[in-house]
Amino acid sequence: MVDEVKVAEKTEKLESLRKIDDNLRLPSVPERIAFPKEIGVSAARMQTPAVGQRATRPDGRMHGLGQTKYIDDMFFPGMIHAKIKRAGIAHAKIKSIDVSEAEKMPGVMATLIGSEIPVNSFGPSLQDQPLLADDVVRHAGDGVAAVAAVTEQQALDALDKIKIEYEELPNVFDPVEAMKENAYKIHNNESNVYATKTIMKGDVEKGFADSNFIFERTFTTQMVEHVPMEPHASIGQWDANGRVTLHSSLGRITLGRADIARTLELPINRVRVIATIVGGNFGGKNEITTEPIIALLSKKTGRPVKCVFTREDEFISSTTRHPFVMEYKTGMSKEGKIMARKVRLICDGGAYCSWSETTLGKACILSAGPYNIENLHVDAYAVYTTKTMTGAMRGFGAPQVCFAYESHMDDMAAELGIEPLEIRLQNAFNEGSASPTGQVLEAVVVRDSLEMATERFGWKEWQR
């Protein structure tokens, strides 16, 4: 009798289990890949000669069919999701980080803080940036802790449970203020200036003395975010042989690989970086971001770990274009010839160096513009501030100075009553001109380009 009851119960249980199972059943048939398998090559790809013809891209078809696999489109068995906690405070000393509450949250498999990372610093030129801040937070987007959980939502929920105590430090937001001797030293260096460049050519003071007019003006540009359509994304797997495989949206994989190996204290041959199609880089994906963090989370959990930046992460923690403060002083002859120019560039590097040094060099070389200037003096400084760090972005410092020297040129043309095109033609590089750093230029077409461009878009008509 008793046994019968037990059997009946068991059947009932099994039946209800089956029912639930049926409800939970996911479609077992994979999606149909619906496109013809043998599409002819696009006519545009077959044209000869290629010059002057419409061009297509070899990967354009895959993109259009939605078949391109970006990092976020890849799933590995057992994969879990990581999210990064952002400081939300510009400059502070971290007194304590408590992740115990977060670890108790449903679905959470591991957490990571800065002190657990073997070498907690990276950067393409100066290794001054922590992967996760463990001592001092230097900008609001600094990561302070990471959580890996079964779903993205669980990871995000767990971030709220991380308790961090801060002791606020003075903020330094203005690069000009940051350069002053009494400014708070963000990296405990002697000065917040961490890179300088100088170009000197001819004798500027004599050039100014020979000039009929002197023009001075300060130009500033703002911070610009790359906003790639695809946020930074990577998937890390730490295998039993102690090797790390990273699928990443990184643009410079060899450089990134060296940086990852350094931070994880692994020989470089233990790190494999697999790059896929990148959904927009523009310079913002030129250095590592979370790769070592997810590698370590994978080591802790034994699972593949995916981390995709939220759009907020993208804005507050990834690199941006450098804001510049550009002081221009130019001496002009009556006829509109540039006699001498003095430039002072202050590059607001944000909290960490990133690519600021190289950007500064490029800005410095190009700051005189495509003009023959006998007497030139350029001083350039890259400065730490407690803002989102700045790094590579298309043009690498060139667009900022171009805005300055061309605006300056227009100002002077207006002041002297010379036509803007005329003043440019008068000073533009010719064949064999030397650049500010002494490079002799060949195949110089700046005059032809200017003339042709003004003709094509009706500059003369517009002037009337």
Added chain:
Amino acid sequence: MTDIALIVNGENKTVSVPPETTLLKMLRENLNYTGSKLGCDVGDCGACTVLVDGLAVNACLILAAQAEGKEVLTIEGLSTLEKYHPIQKAFEDVAALQCGFCGPGMIMATKALIDQDQDLTKQEIKDALSGNLCRCTGYTKIIEGVVDAYQEITGKKIPATKPRVA
């Protein structure tokens, strides 16, 4: 868990997902249609555009449960095994896609526009695609692609706009 029955790309599907799951997440993670992309998750970029009952919607902004009983078309359902879709062909031919991340959304928005069967001008195309952002192309080639596809599908002509010279 919420059970959802819907039609995706012409096939009946039943999916069981947590109630907070968006349509985009369900399409990408449960049904493996990864063509629709997650760009911003707040409905600004349009990379997740899919058609729900013929209307272009941001799949990141509606819940999977709201698509119950509806017909969803994603980029994967546009071409058939026999025929390459004219919009996708036009986009390929004019090289409208560079990194391609905005592509599936752009193409689905274009499909919704052309399906309305109205006479279009270039400006109307621009307006209709204003919910889809692209960072690579500067939009010129995308608009060209849409114009080509529109002319191919409807047989109508869009007058070429004259370059503005004063």
